[in-house]
Amino acid sequence: MMLETVREGLSWACLLSGGFFLVAGGIGMLRLPDFYTRMHPAGVIDTMGAGLILLGLMIQAGFSLVTVKLLLIALFLLFTSPTAVHALAKAARHGGLEPLLVNTEENDE
Amino acid sequence: MFSAAIIAIFITMALTLARALLGPTVYDRLLAVNSFGTLTVLLIAVHGFLMGRPAFLDIALVYALISFIGTIAVLKFFEYGDLGPGERVSFDEEQE
Numbered sequence: 001m002m003l004e005t006v007r008e009g010l011s012w013a014c015l016l017s018g019g020f021f022l023v024a025g026g027i028g029m030l031r032l033p034d035f036y037t038r039m040h041p042a043g044v045i046d047t048m049g050a051g052l053i054l055l056g057l058m059i060q061a062g063f064s065l066v067t068v069k070l071l072l073i074a075l076f077l078l079f080t081s082p083t084a085v086h087a088l089a090k091a092a093r094h095g096g097l098e099p100l101l102v103n104t105e106e107n108d109e
Numbered sequence: 110m111f112s113a114a115i116i117a118i119f120i121t122m123a124l125t126l127a128r129a130l131l132g133p134t135v136y137d138r139l140l141a142v143n144s145f146g147t148l149t150v151l152l153i154a155v156h157g158f159l160m161g162r163p164a165f166l167d168i169a170l171v172y173a174l175i176s177f178i179g180t181i182a183v184l185k186f187f188e189y190g191d192l193g194p195g196e197r198v199s200f201d202e203e204q205e
Binding site for chain 2: 020030035038045060061070073077085
């Protein structure tokens with residue numbers, strides 16, 4: 001009985017903190033002034049948010065095939081989302097997008 | 110518990126969608142869509158747990174694969190102007 005409540009509490013904590021990081025990343029995506037700064041919250045969403053939520057689900061699922069699938073999803077996200085955002089940054093830099101170095105008045109927000 | 114996670118995912122989806130619509134540059138939109146893809150993966154996984162359907166995780170895994178491929182394909186289109194097998198003059202070669 002004791003293990004059950006610990007597991008329940010732990011997965012609850014993971015899911016909620018994952019949700020918190022997701023919302024924090026989402027707000028960051030909206031408020032940050034420049035494309036290059038917005039890549040950070042995208043990373044927060046992909047690593048912390050997704051990782052904690054998948055971890056919470058893994059704890060919920062215990063030792064089973066479901067956990068292996070969840071591990072595969074988490075591992076895959078861990079490898080591909082930094083690669084995608086890196087490729088995106090390279091394409092943006094090549095596309096001539098200048099980083100916002102000083103907070104000048106004429107940027108859009 | 111799962112519904113709390115789903116609500117958080119929906120809120121983040123709304124924020125990311127707002128960035129996708131507002132995004133001044135096209136790269137902002139792609140960044141927002143990329144995050145939206147990851148959020149959909151999470152939504153499918155958590156929804157599968159909520160409804161007690163472990164098969165949803167395969168769908169979430171495939172969705173993660175496809176969303177990555179989609180992002181890279183759009184980036185290739187941005188970089189080389191087309192996806193076709195034509196002679197690829199990338200941005201660097203144009204400099205010389």
